[in-house]
Every structure is written in structure tokens, then in C-alpha cells.
Amino acid sequence: MEELKDKSLHLTAEKLAEELQKMDIYNEFYEDLQMLAASQDVSIDDFKKTLVQAVNIGSMETNLRNAVFHWLRSHGNNKQIVVRDEITSRESLDYLRKAQITWERRIQKSLESMCEEIGINLSCLRSSADRDEMLQKWNELSTYNTSLERLRPVYAPKDFLEVLFSLHNPNYRMISDDMIWDFTYLPLKVKTLPELRHHYRDLATADLLLGLTCCQCLTTLSCGSTSQGEQERIALGEKVLQHQHAPVCQEFLKLGAPRSLRGKLWAQILGSSVKTSEQHYSELKQRVLHFDMLIDKLITKDVQLTACNDDQYFVFEDVLHQIMLCFTRDTDVLSVFNNSTSHPILTSLKGKPPIEAIYPPNGIIPFHGFTMYAAPVCYLFNDPVPLYYTFRAFYLRYWFRLHVISSHPQSILGLCILFQRLLQRHETKIWSHFMSHNIHPIRVVFKWIMKGFSGHLLPEQLLNLWDMVIAYDSLEVLPLLAVAILSFRKDNLLQVNTLQNVDSVLVDLSSLNVMSLLQLALKGPIKM
Amino acid sequence: MKITYCTDVDRSVVLSNFEKRGWVHVGPDDDWNFYWAGIQTCRSLFSIDSGYRMHDNQMINHFPNHYELSRKDMLVKNIKRYRRELEREGSPLAKRLDGKYLYLDFIPVTFVLPADYNLFVEEYRKVGPSTWIMKPVGKSQGTGIFLINKLSKLKKWSREGKNNNFNTSTIKESYVISKYIDNPLLIDGKKFDLRLYVLVTSFRPLKAYLFKSGFCRFCTVKYNTSVADIENLLIHLTNVSLQKQGDEYNSIHGGKLSIQNLRLFLESTRGKTVTEALFDNIVWLIVHSLKSVSYIMANDRHCFECYGYDIIIDDNLKPWLIEVNASPSLTSTTANDRILKYKLIDNMLSVVLPPSGIPDVRWNKCPSREAMGNFELLIDEELAAKDKPGPSTKIDLKDRLKRKT
Numbered sequence: 001m002e003e004l005k006d007k008s009l010h011l012t013a014e015k016l017a018e019e020l021q022k023m024d025i026y027n028e029f030y031e032d033l034q035m036l037a038a039s040q041d042v043s044i045d046d047f048k049k050t051l052v053q054a055v056n057i058g059s060m061e062t063n064l065r066n067a068v069f070h071w072l073r074s075h076g077n078n079k080q081i082v083v084r085d086e087i088t089s090r091e092s093l094d095y096l097r098k099a100q101i102t103w104e105r106r107i108q109k110s111l112e113s114m115c116e117e118i119g120i121n122l123s124c125l126r127s128s129a130d131r132d133e134m135l136q137k138w139n140e141l142s143t144y145n146t147s148l149e150r151l152r153p154v155y156a157p158k159d160f161l162e163v164l165f166s167l168h169n170p171n172y173r174m175i176s177d178d179m180i181w182d183f184t185y186l187p188l189k190v191k192t193l194p195e196l197r198h199h200y201r202d203l204a205t206a207d208l209l210l211g212l213t214c215c216q217c218l219t220t221l222s223c224g225s226t227s228q229g230e231q232e233r234i235a236l237g238e239k240v241l242q243h244q245h246a247p248v249c250q251e252f253l254k255l256g257a258p259r260s261l262r263g264k265l266w267a268q269i270l271g272s273s274v275k276t277s278e279q280h281y282s283e284l285k286q287r288v289l290h291f292d293m294l295i296d297k298l299i300t301k302d303v304q305l306t307a308c309n310d311d312q313y314f315v316f317e318d319v320l321h322q323i324m325l326c327f328t329r330d331t332d333v334l335s336v337f338n339n340s341t342s343h344p345i346l347t348s349l350k351g352k353p354p355i356e357a358i359y360p361p362n363g364i365i366p367f368h369g370f371t372m373y374a375a376p377v378c379y380l381f382n383d384p385v386p387l388y389y390t391f392r393a394f395y396l397r398y399w400f401r402l403h404v405i406s407s408h409p410q411s412i413l414g415l416c417i418l419f420q421r422l423l424q425r426h427e428t429k430i431w432s433h434f435m436s437h438n439i440h441p442i443r444v445v446f447k448w449i450m451k452g453f454s455g456h457l458l459p460e461q462l463l464n465l466w467d468m469v470i471a472y473d474s475l476e477v478l479p480l481l482a483v484a485i486l487s488f489r490k491d492n493l494l495q496v497n498t499l500q501n502v503d504s505v506l507v508d509l510s511s512l513n514v515m516s517l518l519q520l521a522l523k524g525p526i527k528m
Numbered sequence: 529m530k531i532t533y534c535t536d537v538d539r540s541v542v543l544s545n546f547e548k549r550g551w552v553h554v555g556p557d558d559d560w561n562f563y564w565a566g567i568q569t570c571r572s573l574f575s576i577d578s579g580y581r582m583h584d585n586q587m588i589n590h591f592p593n594h595y596e597l598s599r600k601d602m603l604v605k606n607i608k609r610y611r612r613e614l615e616r617e618g619s620p621l622a623k624r625l626d627g628k629y630l631y632l633d634f635i636p637v638t639f640v641l642p643a644d645y646n647l648f649v650e651e652y653r654k655v656g657p658s659t660w661i662m663k664p665v666g667k668s669q670g671t672g673i674f675l676i677n678k679l680s681k682l683k684k685w686s687r688e689g690k691n692n693n694f695n696t697s698t699i700k701e702s703y704v705i706s707k708y709i710d711n712p713l714l715i716d717g718k719k720f721d722l723r724l725y726v727l728v729t730s731f732r733p734l735k736a737y738l739f740k741s742g743f744c745r746f747c748t749v750k751y752n753t754s755v756a757d758i759e760n761l762l763i764h765l766t767n768v769s770l771q772k773q774g775d776e777y778n779s780i781h782g783g784k785l786s787i788q789n790l791r792l793f794l795e796s797t798r799g800k801t802v803t804e805a806l807f808d809n810i811v812w813l814i815v816h817s818l819k820s821v822s823y824i825m826a827n828d829r830h831c832f833e834c835y836g837y838d839i840i841i842d843d844n845l846k847p848w849l850i851e852v853n854a855s856p857s858l859t860s861t862t863a864n865d866r867i868l869k870y871k872l873i874d875n876m877l878s879v880v881l882p883p884s885g886i887p888d889v890r891w892n893k894c895p896s897r898e899a900m901g902n903f904e905l906l907i908d909e910e911l912a913a914k915d916k917p918g919p920s921t922k923i924d925l926k927d928r929l930k931r932k933t
Contacts, residue, residue, distance in 0.1 A: 260803075
């Protein structure tokens with residue numbers, strides 16, 4: 001037994017060592033190690049022992065531990081219970097896989113017909129004049145002129161919802177087509193409220209939660225200076241950050257982040273602060289300058305339609321243009337396809353012989369509102385580089401699940417089903433009110449969930465919510481909040497009986513406090 | 529008793545608030561309780577010629593000599609005088625270091641032209657190449673403003689405008705010239721200023737409130753200090769009436785960001801301590817600007833006034849008082865703007881009116897916490913004097929000095 005354990009440990013270590021070499025931090029890590037080996041702390045006589053000692057004392061051990069933590073997180077990400085072969089390990093349900101493929105084809109066709117309509121290529125070299133203009137306006141891309149008039153977003157959340165509604169489970173016989181929207185025919189297991197309570201127990205039972213009292217005071221005049229509890233949290237948070245242990249940061253974040261530490265905490269937990277990122281970012285910039293793609297226009301249009309018109313985010317329009325364009329060129333994003341059902345679009349590039357290439361380079365076709373995944377992060381960083389990498393890390397870990405068809409419990413389908421179950425079981429009155437007026441509950445909240453509530457809550461509240469996503473490493477907090485909001489507005493909802501009026505009851509969420517709503521939902525006063 | 533109101537402004541945010549309260553509209557010659565007046569109307573009402581005497585149940589939204597605060601030249605004069613007085617008294621507030629006031633250095637160096645022309649030239653020569661901003665004292669919304677960075681330009685300007693000599697007193701329009709804050713705090717490369725609303729219900733004792741929902745007004749064009757762009761005012765001035773004319777103006781958000789979001793951004797990117805210090809310094813600046821005029825203002829008990837404070841923050845997070853408006857714009861450029869201004873008026877009314885809801889000069893002007901709504905108390909000298917442990921003691925000098933050191 002001991003021997004077996006030893007062996008498995010050895011194997012794991014070997015695997016990790018192998019994986020480590022593929023990671024971003026490897027070069028940096030290797031250099032550090034070389035430096036350390038050459039330093040005075042390491043003696044040639046007892047090389048191994050002194051080297052290990054030196055590694056343990058310095059920050060290298062922390063880096064190594066964090067690397068293992070991030071590796072584990074990104075690989076434990078998509079564990080499926082039954083693994084038959086490579087393809088099914090990503091998606092065990094045949095009909096969902098097929099639906100995703102059909103959806104991707106539709107997107108591709110739509111892109112191609114858009115190109116035809118406007119008369120441009122999917123991608124081509126940027127003319128030097130255009131390149132110069134873009135380079136000159138790199139920091140004020142909102143003034144960069146490109147004709148976008150005839151362009152429309154490839155799809156919007158509500159189009160995607162229709163696709164989800166059209167899913168068909170061949171193993172299930174519908175009694176009537178009326179209930180097609182409630183997804184009961186999909187055999188996805190989701191958490192129950194008690195299970196959620198267990199998962200979010202720290203949040204549910206916390207007495208002191210940052211962000212609970214939403215202090216709107218401008219000055220320390222009327223609300224006094226920071227409460228003692230908050231001060232202690234900040235001091236603790238600073239200490240936690242000093243040690244740079246990602247898992248400890250994650251633990252700390254479970255009770256909310258002080259504003260001043262949030263950016264650092266996120267970067268630490270998501271592993272998005274890498275020394276070489278500056279250089280990588282400028283490579284991405286070069287790639288943007290080099291090629292002119294349809295996707296650039298689409299992403300520019302999306303920034304214009306969303307952030308530029310949003311009174312919470314308009315100030316960040318230029319930096320958003322910049323990072324979203326870089327995002328389209330970032331081939332590291334392709335790693336999402338390792339553990340997802342979807343595939344990037346392949347197009348044939350002109351040339352002899354024609355070659356197949358992934359389009360766009362990062363494989364992601366933005367939908368209407370995609371920019372909102374990045375906009376709130378702008379509040380955390382003044383510099384586009386850490387901003388970009390934190391947004392990217394967030395996307396790679398969470399957001400990509402919200403626009404693919406998959407049976408993963410964290411996917412959009414899983415979250416929609418979780419929402420419906422929670423509502424049906426714990427807010428029966430709202431549920432039956434909606435039923436009796438033929439209102440599909442999921443239509444009410446789909447846009448919130450698909451965009452992670454971005455653009456629907458005040459930035460401060462949204463960041464509190466995203467804290468919870470990272471801290472508890474789960475998107476399940478989104479449907480939970482959606483139910484909590486409906487529950488909170490119950491009295492008003494029960495008085496209206498069309499989808500349109502329901503929407504108008506819920507259009508302004510600016511008065512909500514996310515943390516207290518979540519606590520309320522978890523502590524259980526959602527009554528029958 | 530039905531409350532009657534009279535007004536000469538046609539702003540829906542004002543009128544709808546009166547209607548909501550069920551007040552009855554009457555003409556200026558009828559018996560009104562509440563007059564929402566423009567500055568001109570107010571001036572003529574208070575003038576000796578009019579001979580109008582208000583009774584106890586009447587209220588008006590301006591102080592007779594608000595221009596002590598709201599005229600650009602008067603503000604500067606009053607603050608300069610206030611500092612000198614404090615210095616004479618030997619107050620620690622007026623402490624100086626290298627000639628600069630330690631605690632009262634919150635307005636850019638400013639001179640009134642033509643009167644202080646020689647002083648200005650002296651200062652200009654002392655500081656070396658620098659940019660200055662010229663503003664006509666009597667105008668608002670950015671009209672007549674321009675930047676200069678050479679003395680010759682100023683001379684040229686004075687020649688072009690018929691006035692051929694600055695030293696004569698024949699010039700009708702005077703200007704203030706201020707050292708331009710050329711290192712403003714930028715967000716994503718754009719300049720902005722703050723518009724805060726300050727309600728004063730009494731100058732002696734001083735009672736003032738700050739509205740929590742102020743906002744930042746952004747320029748639509750990226751900031752740069754290059755000399756070539758010195759004439760592009762879209763880069764330098766944040767006035768909405770000016771920015772509106774730019775191509776990049778967006779009518780959905782109107783270039784306005786809430787101050788809560790500004791605070792979120794600053795705390796996240798710069799840290800909590802410096803952000804708190806910034807907002808405390810803003811409060812400090814407002815209180816002392818009000819104190820500088822508190823003995824000059826005609827403290828009529830019928831009056832209250834809401835001032836629009838324009839503040840620029842530099843990149844060291846130091847706030848600078850740019851100017852004070854006695855009748856801040858109540859036009860709504862966006863939907864949010866409308867909600868904000870409606871609320872401003874609503875909260876203002878509930879602060880200035882006694883609990884009975886009927887204007888009454890005999891009331892002690894101490895609104896309850898609920899009545900304050902979105903206003904927070906800046907200072908109440910009466911409460912402070914009673915030595916109640918109230919929030920107003922926060923402004924205490926001792927406290928302030930302790931924090932500064």
C-alpha cells in the first residue's frame with residue numbers, strides 16, 4: 001500500500017514537472033532557479049540540500065505552489081464522470097454535442113454571408129496607411145474610423161436562448177411542446193438549495209461581510225470612518241497578499257474584498273500576474289496592427305453598442321477597444337477548447353496551397369454584449385496589461401461556459417436549469433404566477449445570467465458578485481442571485497402579467513445589494 | 529393650510545417637485561410661501577426699490593449677495609482675505625511653508641484683470657513658462673474662456689479687445705486669470721471635473737450640507753498638454769454646454785460618471801487611504817470657502833441656496849476649487865440626470881422646510897436625519913457650539929491638524 005502511494009506520488013510529480021514546462025511561468029521560474037543556484041546560499045559541496053533549502057526560504061516555493069494550484073484548477077475544471085474517449089470526455093451527451101456543432105455552423109455561415117454582403121474578406125493584411133492610423137490612435141481607438149454601419153452583431157443572448165429552447169432530447173418523449181422551455185427533458189444534475197447552502201456556507205453564515213452595507217457616503221463625515229471590522233479585514237487582506245499564496249487569497253475572498261485589494265486578489269487567485277505579460281501584450285498589439293479582420297469590426301461595434309453607451313463604463317471605452325482587439329488575436333485563449341464541447345471555426349486562407357486556419361485567432365466569435373465581460377474589470381486596473389490578463393483569466397475559467405451548449409453543470413444550460421429548479425421549488429408563488437400568464441421565467445433572467453449580470457448591476461455590486469464567483473469558484477451564484485432578485489421584487493412581480501411588464505419591474509437593479517440578497521437567499525427566508 | 533409657490537424658472541424637475549407636494553402656483557404679487565427664483569428676480573426682490581418685506585412663512589432660494597461666492601473674482605478676493613485674516617489672528621490654519629499655505633491652498637493662483645495685471649506679470653515671471661486660463665468674471669458655461677501660455681498672447685488679446693491698456697479702469701468686463709491645472713487626474717486619458725451640490729441654509733451660524741450624488745463631467749477628447757492643442761477647448765473644458773457641441777458627445781450618458789463610481793475606481797487603483805484623504809480634502813475646501821464669506825453674506829433667515837461646486841482633482845489627488853455656481857443647471861441632459869436633479873430638489877426641499885412642511889423662519893433649521901435624504905451634513909456651527917457629539921465636530925481643527933501631520 002505504502003509503495004503504491006509512493007508510486008502514485010512519484011507519477012504525479014513527474015506529470016506536474018512535465019506540465020510545468022508548458023506553463024507561462026516556466027521560463028521565469030527556470031531563470032530564478034539558475035540565479036538561485038549561482039547565489040551564495042547554495043554551496044557546491046552540498047548542492048542538492050542547500051538548493052532545496054534556498055528554494056524553500058525564498059519566494060520560489062510560493063510560486064511553485066501557486067503554479068500547482070492553478071494547474072489543478074484548470075485541469076480539474078472539466079472532470080466528467082464517465083470518460084470513454086477524447087471527444088466524449090468533453091461532452092457525454094451526443095445530442096448536445098451535435099447541437100453545438102450545428103450552432104457553430106450557423107455562426108460561421110452568418111459570418112461568411114456578412115463578409116459577402118459588405119464585400120470584405122474575413123481577414124487580410126492591414127494596409128500600411130491604416131496601420132499607421134491605428135498605431136497613432138492606439139490609446140484612443142474610439143476615434144479610429146472604420147465603417148461599421150452595415151454591421152450587425154452575429155447573435156444576441158436572446159438568439160442563443162432560442163437555440164437552447166430548440167434542443168431536443170431523443171430519449172425523452174414530450175407530453176406537449178408547451179413545456180419546451182423548461183428544460184426538464186434534459187438530464188442535467190444541478191445542486192439543490194441545501195447543497196448550495198453547503199457550498200456557500202462561509203457566505204451564508206458570515207456576520208461580517210464586506211459589501212454588505214452599501215455605504216453611499218462620499219466622506220467620512222456622516223458615517224464615521226471605516227468600521228473596526230472592516231479595518232481588520234483590510235489589515236488581514238494585506239497580510240494575505242504579502243504571502244502570495246493563491247489558495248489563501250481565495251479563502252480570504254470568500255467574505256468579500258476590500259476595494260483597494262480586489263485587483264491584486266483577483267490576479268493572485270486567477271494567476272493572471274505574469275512577468276512576461278507586458279511583452280506578450282505588445283505582440284498581440286502587433287498582430288492587431290498587422291491584420292485587418294472582420295472580427296475587429298464586430299468587436300469594435302460591440303464596444304460601441306455596449307460600453308460606450310453605458311453611463312457606468314463609458315469612461316473606459318478606449319482601453320476596452322484596445323484589450324478586446326488584443327483578445328481576438330490571443331491564441332492562448334484556444335486552450336478553452338481543450339475542455340469544452342465547442343470548436344473554433346476553421347476557414348481556408350488564400351494562398352498556395354490554401355491552408356486551414358482558426359478564425360479568429362483566439363477562436364471566439366463575440367456575441368452582442370461580449371464586451372461586458374471585460375468592462376467591470378476596468379475599475380480595478382489603471383494599466384491595460386494587468387487589466388487584459390485578469391479579464392482573460394476570468395474568461396478562460398468562467399465566461400466561456402456561458403455561450404456554449406454543454407452538459408457541464410457550470411454551463412449556461414446547467415445554470416438555467418438550476419435557476420428554474422430553485423424558482424419552482426422555493427418561489428412557488430412567482431413560478432405559478434408566471435405559469436398562469438404563460439411567461440417563461442428563463443426569458444426574464446437569461447440576459448443577466450449570460451452576461452454574468454454585467455451591465456445590469458452597479459459596478460460596485462457587480463464586483464462583489466464576481467468576487468463570489470472567484471472565491472467559491474463557481475457560476476452557480478448567478479442563478480442564485482437571479483432567484484433572490486425575483487424573490488425580492490415578488491410583490492411587484494405578482495401584480496404584472498406580461499413578459500414586457502415583468503421586464504420593466506426588473507429593468508432597474510441599481511438599488512440592489514448583492515451580498516445581502518445572496519445571504520438572504522442562502523439563509524433561507526425564501527419561503528414557500 | 530395650502531402652500532403657495534411662485535417661480536420664474538421653467539424647469540420640470542422643479543415644478544414636478546412642487547406639484548408632488550400639492551403646492552399651489554401663484555403669481556409674484558400674490559401671497560406666496562415659497563419662491564423659486566432666478567438670480568435676477570431675486571436681486572430685484574431684495575433691492576431697496578422693491579420695498580418688499582417677507583413675512584415669517586416665506587422662503588426664497590437665494591441669498592441676496594450670493595455673488596460674493598459665485599462670482600469668480602469675488603470668490604478669489606474673499607478667500608485671499610480670509611487667509612490674511614486668519615494669519616493676522618495667528619491661527620494655525622494659516623500656517624505657511626515656503627510661502628504656500630499648508631491647509632488653505634485650495635484655489636489655483638489667480639489674479640483679477642485688469643486690476644492685478646502687474647501682480648500677475650510678476651508671478652508669471654517668477655514661475656516661468658506656464659499655462660494660464662482666462663475667464664470673464666460674469667459669464668458661465670464656459671463662454672469667453674481661453675488658455676494662454678505666453679505673455680505676448682495676453683498683450684495681443686488686450687490690444688485686440690478695444691482696451692488698449694490694462695492699467696486703465698475703463699474696461700467694462702473684467703477677467704480672472706488662473707494658473708491652469710495642467711496635471712489633472714485622467715481616467716483612460718480623459719480629463720474631468722467634479723460637480724458637487726452644496727446646500728447652505730444659514731451662514732451665521734454656518735449650516736451646510738453636501739449632496740451625495742455628485743458627478744464627474746468628462747471631456748470627450750483625450751487630454752494632452754501639447755501647445756498645438758491649447759485652443760481645442762474640448763480637451764480642456766468640461767462644461768456640458770460646450771462638450772455637447774463636440775462630435776463625440778454621447779447623449780445617453782452625457783459624459784457624466786457618478787461620484788460613487790469615481791470613488792470605486794480610485795480606491796481600487798490608488799488605495800483607500802489616499803482616496804479618503806481626497807474626499808476629506810474636498811469637504812475641507814468646501815467648508816472653508818463657505819467660511820470665507822460667512823461674515824459678508826447677508827444672512828437672511830428666509831434664504832437658502834444650493835451651490836454647484838466645480839472641483840478639479842490633479843494627478844496627486846489634490847482637489848482644487850475652480851468655481852462656485854449659485855444657480856447650477858437644472859436642465860437634464862440624460863435620463864439619469866433627470867432622476868438625480870429631481871432627487872436633489874426633493875431632498876433640498878425636505879432639508880429647508882421645517883417638519884410641518886410650512887416655511888417658517890422661526891424654525892431652528894435642524895432637519896432630522898431622515899429629512900436629509902441624500903444630503904450629508906457638512907457643518908453645523910450651532911450644533912458644534914452646543915458641543916453635542918455630532919458629526920460636525922469632525923471638521924474640527926484639531927482633528928484636521930492631527931490628520932495632516
